[in-house]
Amino acid sequence: MARTCRRCRATDVVIELRRHNASFCKECFRHHVREQVRRAIDDFDMLVPGERVLVAVSGGKDSLALWDILLDLGYEADGLYLGLGIGEYSDSSGEATRTFAARRQARLVEIDLPTDHGFDIPTAAAVTKRVPCSACGLSKRHLFNSAARDGGYAVVATGHNLDDEAAVLLGNVLRWDADYLGRQQPVLPATDGFVRKVKPLVRLDEREMAAYCVLSGIDYIVEECPNAVGNKHLGYKEALNVIEDQSPGSKNSFYFGFLARAADRFNQDTAADQGALVACASCGSPTTGTVCAFCKLVEKVVQV
């Protein structure tokens, strides 16, 4: 018997999702993805209708798809692109982001690390003698928050999907990192100086996000960031996909089971780890020290 779309029963199926035991035609698959995002937003109280959302976009499949879906769902969503100065990869990712913004007639805010802050990620990695992802993550967390505050946005939305969250969870569990486990939530509420952060793609995996982009005509950067190749996070994802192949739905059960049955147990560890926040003496961002980690990084790298 021919495989049919779960929603409309058409036979022109383009994708099967084993963890949902379902197949979809093109339009019903796109509907499925939008509904999963809508459900995540509703279930976790991520967004309030009418508030301005700043979407952190990289030119990759997840962030461009997220921006596309939030616009389709009627949110006032602007994009924020951070130029990291990672050679051709940054050139291509910036171009993909600008092309998407022009196509959707959406507002794109751009920050360029080399132009606006005097350094790039490869240089920061060399000076600090740490992996590039360290300076990259630090810069993103700082600049997404400060751009949102400066621009009057209530919330930053990121394209973290189910695979991202399950892989981070696996890493945190392998190390029993209680502080990080307590903070691994699809919504991080606003606190003094920090805007709310939300992850509306947590109900969708990477294959669904890539499929959404292909079927929606979204040209994203397929090439991997050269600095991510071989990193631990990718190894965790591959390990989880071996399990998922044998037992569809495992990643979903692992992550949502953690949120339902275990995450609350680590709240105390997270609270104990947080010092009192003061304004950074250099930029005014919240920090537990005199100068925030980003300003320390800039000072160290730019002095060289």
Add this chain to the structure above:
Amino acid sequence: MKVLLRNPRRDLEIEGPKRVSALLSELGVRRESVLVIRGDTLVPHDGLLQDDDQVEIRPVISGGA
């Protein structure tokens, strides 16, 4: 058929017709880690690829978090 693989990019010539499932198995690629793209659409796991098809096997795993 012409098969494009990514990361690293390489082109293969593989005899068709062939099911997507057989092609992925032959190449040792896990189905949850890729999409099979023909033109501007996707081919499901039980889809049949013809000898004159041009397809891309696109990885979906990315390393940022």
